[in-house]
Amino acid sequence: MKRFLEAKGLLVLLFALLLLLAACGSADESGGNDEDASDDTEQTEDGNDTENQDSNDQAAEKLVIGFSQVGAESEWRTANTKSIQDAIKDAGHELKFSDAQQKQENQIKAIRSFITQKVDAIVFSPVVETGFETVLQEAKDAGIPVFLVDRAVDVDDDSLWATFLGSDFVEEGRKAGNWLVEEMADKEGPINIVELQGTVGSAPAIDRKEGFEEIIGEEDKFEIIKSQTGDFTRAKGKEVMEAFLKSDGDNIDVLYAHNDDMAIGAIQAIEEYGLKPAEDITIIGVDAVKGAFEAMADGKMNVTIECNPLFGPQLVDLIEQHFAGEELDKRIAVEESMYTMDQAEKLLPTREY
Numbered sequence: 001m002k003r004f005l006e007a008k009g010l011l012v013l014l015f016a017l018l019l020l021l022a023a024c025g026s027a028d029e030s031g032g033n034d035e036d037a038s039d040d041t042e043q044t045e046d047g048n049d050t051e052n053q054d055s056n057d058q059a060a061e062k063l064v065i066g067f068s069q070v071g072a073e074s075e076w077r078t079a080n081t082k083s084i085q086d087a088i089k090d091a092g093h094e095l096k097f098s099d100a101q102q103k104q105e106n107q108i109k110a111i112r113s114f115i116t117q118k119v120d121a122i123v124f125s126p127v128v129e130t131g132f133e134t135v136l137q138e139a140k141d142a143g144i145p146v147f148l149v150d151r152a153v154d155v156d157d158d159s160l161w162a163t164f165l166g167s168d169f170v171e172e173g174r175k176a177g178n179w180l181v182e183e184m185a186d187k188e189g190p191i192n193i194v195e196l197q198g199t200v201g202s203a204p205a206i207d208r209k210e211g212f213e214e215i216i217g218e219e220d221k222f223e224i225i226k227s228q229t230g231d232f233t234r235a236k237g238k239e240v241m242e243a244f245l246k247s248d249g250d251n252i253d254v255l256y257a258h259n260d261d262m263a264i265g266a267i268q269a270i271e272e273y274g275l276k277p278a279e280d281i282t283i284i285g286v287d288a289v290k291g292a293f294e295a296m297a298d299g300k301m302n303v304t305i306e307c308n309p310l311f312g313p314q315l316v317d318l319i320e321q322h323f324a325g326e327e328l329d330k331r332i333a334v335e336e337s338m339y340t341m342d343q344a345e346k347l348l349p350t351r352e353y
């Protein structure tokens, strides 16, 4: 009986081995076939057999995406450009990138060039809100969907873009205002504020002003005594703050800067003027870039309102959903928060931008 069982066991083992060999053989064959098929695809053009059809489908999923970016004016922008470029490339799509150097005419040219090159999709971060109707209409007529990112456009016909993915800048302005109202709750007025605005006519400059004014306007003690653009750059922020200090010097209680880069430039101006940033003048920025965390950890800046630039992967998902035939919401928000000086040192090493 024992012998019989041993022999039976051996047979079962042999049979299993045979099955395994047969399976390996067929896997090898199909592997070989795949290679042949892809060789065929390169050589033949009709694409009639199924293997070829598969390869064609894969090729159709690879998109050519033109991206018209605002510029390279701030730490935020650098992080945003990288996030979008990486996400497009990582997803296996082809990217055509154009930096507009904060000039609307460069963006119009770039979009026209994308249309001529027959890209599949256009990603567009408009430097200002108005004046893009004609070129957006041209993209629509060419059947190329436009994905607005970061900044919105002010046009009546919302069929001119597929979706808008970006932050709520009015809400960011409100957060800045609310922080200030709470911070100054025990202080008597007048509280004199100077404001460094972003690029004239840009959505974040318009909206961050609006949201901030809405909140501080509820109390009489706040007054914006000076407001001028610093074009979202450190150099301009410093230059304009120097002018503010020259005219209003010791009268300034608060600086509200529409981005951290301008706040950081202004901090330099305040120090050179002989005042202590964050003590003599309360400093509010927007973006929450590393530079702001460093300034806060050094005790030179009070608060930054987060504006998250790392939405590249979310954008690529949306583009792919669109090409898969899904209906997209017209407005998709990026989630964000607010950080104060006392949190800076602990959070600095965790910041990704």
Ligand code: GYE
Pocket (backbone or CB within 6 Å): 073, 074, 075, 076, 077, 150, 151, 204, 232, 258, 259, 260, 261, 286, 287, 307
């Ligand atoms: O806050 C600023 C950049 O559009 C949200 O542009 C963006 C703004 C950002 O230059 O730093």
